[in-house]
Amino acid sequence: MTFYRTTRLMLSSAAILSFASSAFALDGNDLLKKINDAYPQQSGSIAAESIDVSGTTVTLKGVSVKPAGAADGIKLGDITLTGVAEAGGGYTVDQVAFPNVATTKDGVTIAASDLKMNGVEIPADVTKGDLDSLLFYKSAHAGSLSFTQDGTQVFAIANADATLNKRADKSGLDFDTEVNGVKVDLSKVDDPQAREAISQLNLQQLDGKIAMKGSWEMAPGKIDITEYSFDFKDVGKLDIALSLSGYTPAFAKSLQDALKTVRSNPNQQDAQQSAGLAMLGLLQQLTFNSAQIRFDDSSITSRALEFAGKQQGVSGKQLADTLKAMTPIMMAQLNIPELQNAVSAAVTAYLDNPKSLTVKASPDKPVPLPMIIGAAMGAPQSIPQVIGLKVSSND
Template sequence: MTRPLLKSASALALLCILPVQAWAAADAQALADALKRQFDKNGTALTIGSATAEGDDVILSDVSIKPGEANAAQMEEIRLEDVSESETGFRIGTIAAPEFSMTKDGKTLDFGGASITGLQVPKENETDPVRKLSVLVEGATMGPVRVSEGDATIFSMDGIDYTASAYVAGEPLLTEMKVTGLQGDMTKLPDEKSRAVMQALGYSTLSGDMTMKGSWNPADGRMQINEWMLDVTDAAALNITMDLSGFTTDLIRQMQEITAKRDSGEMNEQAMGFAMMGLMQQLSFNGAQIALDDASLTGRVLDFVAAQQGARRADVVNMAKGMMPILLSRLQNPAFASMVAGAVSDYLDDPQSLTVTAAPDAPVPAPQIMGAAMGAPQTIPDVLNVTVEANTCGTITC
C-alpha cells in the first residue's frame, strides 16, 4: 500500500493555486534530470540517452528503467505530452503507451495500451515534504489485455482504472483503483495436479474483479486501506481493511535513504532489514479486518476433501470441528480459542461469511505488539481486541 499511495497521489490542487503564467514551456533536460532523481529515491535506476522538446511535448530517447535487482526495461522513445514548468517542478499532462501485439512460444499477448495523467515532478528546490517524496499522479488507465494460444484465451483483463484526489497541504490524499474483467482458463494451468484440482472443484474458468480504496494523511501519518477486495465469481469475495498511524513523510524519507544505501552497496540485505524494523517502531496499529464472503467455494472444497477420503461432507465438517480444540489449544488463550472454534463451526455448518476483526480501544504502538509477539504471543488477541464472527452482515455483502 505504501508505494501505490506515495507514487500515485495527485497534485491537481497545485494547478488551482498557481496562476496560469506560473507554468511555462519546460526545459527538457532539467525534466529528465528531475525524473532520474525521483526514480533513484525509490530504488529504480532510470537512464535517459537524450531529452528534447517538441512544442509542449518532451521526447525521451534510449530509455532504460531498472527497478532494484530486476532486469532493465529498454524503450527507444517515450513521449511526455503537454509538459509545463514552474519554479518548483514540472507537470506532465499525459504519458501514453501504445497498443501492441506480440507472439512468443505459441502464445500471443494483445495489449490495449495505457496512459498516466497529471504527473507532477519536483525540482531540487521544492520545499513541500509530500511533493519532494515522489512523483504525484492524478490518474492512470491500462487495458484491455489478452493472452491467447491459438483461438483459446488463457487470460484476459478488461482494464485497470486508477484515480487520486488533488493534493492539498494538511488534507488526506484519497486513492481508488479498479481492476475489472479478470478471467483465467484453469484448463490451461501448466501444473497437471493444479488442473486436476480445479476440475474437481468445478472451475474450468475463474473470473472476477478487484477494487482498492485508501487514504493517507501526511499531516499525522495516518494510512487507511478502506477496501482491498478480490471478488471471484461463484467462488468467494475477500476484503481486507487496515488502519495505521505514524506513516509520516519523515518516516518515508528515512525508508528511501535506507533503500538507496542498499542499492549502492553501502548496506547489505540483513542490515537493511534491521534498519527497517527499527523504523517500524514509529508506527501504531489502529485496526484491521479480514472478511470472507462465500459464494460456493467452501462447499466445493469440503466436497472435494470428502471425495478424496471417500466420505460425506458432514463427516469432513465433524472431523474439522473435532480437531479444532486440539489445534487451538496451542494458542494458550482459552477464551479466544473458544470464540474461534464457535465461529468456524457455525461457518462450516452454513458457509456464508467469516470475519476477523482487530479493533483495539486505542492505537497500539508497534513496539508493544512486537514485545507481546516475542514474550507472550497468547496475549496478542487481547492486546489487539481480536474477534472472529461467522455469518454476520456488514462485511462485504449480506
C-alpha cells in the same frame, strides 16, 4: 519607404518572437532530470535516446527504464507528454501517453494497450518532505493486458483505472484503484495433482475484479486501506482492510535508504543482515491501528469440503461435522477461553451455512508494532487481548 518600414517591422517582430520562443521553450532535458529525481523511491532510472520539444508537447524517444540493481534496462519506446508547463521550477503535464507493449521472451508474450496518466505533477524539489515534493498523478488508465504462454492466454485484464486525490489543505491524499475483467486460466497447470484439484474445485477459469481504496495522512503517517478486495465469480470475495500510523515521508526515506544500501553492497549476505537490523529499527516507528480480513463465500466452501472429504473417503457434510468438533479442541491449546468460544461458534455457523467469515483486530487504542511482535514472541496467548482480536461469521 512604406514597404521598407513594413519589412523592417516584420523582421523585428520575427526576431522578437524568435527570441521569446527560445527563451520560454521547455527544457526537455531538465524535465527528464526532474522525472528521474522524483521517480518513485529511487527504484531505478529512466533514459531517453533523444528528446523532442514542440510547443507544449515533449516526446521522450527510445525510452528505457532500468530498475535499481538490474544490469539492463527495459525498452519502452516513445513516451509523449502533452500540455507540459513549467510550475515553480517543476512541471505539470496534462497527459502522459505510453506506447503499446508487445514483447515475447522465453515463450511468454506480454501485451498491453492504452496506457496513460493524466494530471501529472513533477516536483521541483523532492527533498522538502511535503505533498508537493512527490511525483503525483490525478488518474491513470490501462487498457487490455495479457500474458500468453506457448499460445495460450494464462492471464488477462480488460482494463484498470487508478485515481489520486490531493486534499485541498495538502494534509494527505485519497486513492482508488479498480482492475476489471481479470481472467486467469488454470486449466494448463503442469502438476497432475494440482490439475485434478483445480478441476474438482471448478477453478479452471477464474473471472473477477480487484479493487483498492484508501488514504494517507502525511503528518501522522497514517495509512488507511479501507478496501483491498479480490472478487471472483463462483469463488468468493476476499477483502482486507488495514490501518497503520508512522509511515511518514521521513520513514519512507529511511526505508528507501536501507534498500539502496542493500542493493549497493556486493556482499548480499552481510547486506541482508544489515537490512534486517535496519528494518527492526524502522518498525519501532510504526503503530498498529486496526485490521480486518473478511471472506464472502460464493460456493467455493461447499466444493472445497466435498473435494477434501472425498480425499478422506467421507462426504462434505461429514468433513464439516468433523471440523466443527475439532475446532474447540485445537483452540483449547491456546488457553484463551474467550477466543476459543468465539472461533468455535463462528466456524460452526459458517460450516452450517457458508456466507461470510470475518477476523477483525481493533484495539481500544493504537498499539506500537514492536509491542505486538514482542507479545507474539514471548506470550502469544496475549495477542488477542493486545490487538482486540474478534472472529465472527455470517454477519
